[in-house]
Amino acid sequence: MLLENKVALITGASRGIGKSIATLFAKEGARVIIVATNEEKAKQTAEEIGASYRIADVSKKGEVDQLVANILAEYGSIDILVNNAGITRDGLLMKMSEKDYDDVLAVNLKSVYNTCQALTRPFLKARKGKIINISSVIGLMGNAGQTNYAASKAGMMGFSKSLALELGSRGINVNCIAPGFIETDMTNALTEEQKTAIMQKVPLQRLGRAEEIAAAALFLASAHSDYITGQTLTVDGGMVM
Ligand code: NAP
Numbered sequence: 001m002l003l004e005n006k007v008a009l010i011t012g013a014s015r016g017i018g019k020s021i022a023t024l025f026a027k028e029g030a031r032v033i034i035v036a037t038n039e040e041k042a043k044q045t046a047e048e049i050g051a052s053y054r055i056a057d058v059s060k061k062g063e064v065d066q067l068v069a070n071i072l073a074e075y076g077s078i079d080i081l082v083n084n085a086g087i088t089r090d091g092l093l094m095k096m097s098e099k100d101y102d103d104v105l106a107v108n109l110k111s112v113y114n115t116c117q118a119l120t121r122p123f124l125k126a127r128k129g130k131i132i133n134i135s136s137v138i139g140l141m142g143n144a145g146q147t148n149y150a151a152s153k154a155g156m157m158g159f160s161k162s163l164a165l166e167l168g169s170r171g172i173n174v175n176c177i178a179p180g181f182i183e184t185d186m187t188n189a190l191t192e193e194q195k196t197a198i199m200q201k202v203p204l205q206r207l208g209r210a211e212e213i214a215a216a217a218l219f220l221a222s223a224h225s226d227y228i229t230g231q232t233l234t235v236d237g238g239m240v241m
Pocket of ligand 1: 013014057134178180185
């Protein structure tokens with residue numbers, strides 16, 4: 001098993017990509033803690049995959065500080081952090097409300113500051129740690145109607161490169177995954193017309209599966225990627241080359 005006895009904190013793991021990552025990490029021997037805001041769903045998922053769960057809004061620094069402190073007190077350490085929680089509030093910029101802009105930046109990007117800030121000291125002390133940030137191809141190529149989302153996802157990549165530079169000397173890896181279009185609740189919201197348009201841009205001519213992002217996350221969480229940091233691994237069927 002690749003993650004035997006590692007403690008993995010995965011945000012937004014009650015469904016979709018995060019749930020797949022949590023499922024695979026648990027199968028590989030990790031002690032997985034999933035985080036979400038909806039308790040009923042988080043509890044159900046945790047029971048289903050043999051993980052534990054915590055309820056926290058990752059956009060709120062106070063809640064994240066408390067979350068990390070509680071987990072460290074209970075588990076002794078955290079070895080792997082996956083920042084996966086994310087939302088969309090799409091709309092053309094001309095009509096985008098300040099709230100929709102702020103909410104997306106808070107959940108998708110401020111959350112990464114919150115979790116990484118809370119964990120930097122323990123990681124430095126332990127002289128190890130794996131941070132995996134789930135960005136998006138939209139952060140690389142942009143998308144009409146997603147200025148807020150694209151800004152948050154591009155921001156994650158810049159953040160990760162900078163943190164990789166800060167933590168590299170202590171053997172801590174910080175990387176991003178940029179998924180393309182993956183079948184989850186998030187993409188279920190797309191119209192058939194939008195899906196057809198996307199498919200035309202994907203050389204592998206299909207949407208991706210959450211398990212395919214989990215496989216990339218497992219690689220970045222395991223010792224197999226110990227010499228990789230500051231990178232963005234694009235898992236998108238060949239859309240961005
Ligand atoms: P999803 O199915 O909508 O799941 C989102 C998860 O995040 C849920 O578990 C949700 O649980 C949690 N969450 C949302 N807001 C939160 C908050 N404030 N605090 C804590 N947890 C929160 O999304 P997904 O499609 O799996 O996407 C996962 C990640 O991959 C996101 O960052 C997304 O941007 C990225 N991504 C997805 C795609 C895609 O095609 N699906 C492509 C590229 C990148 P609660 O509702 O209970 O809070």
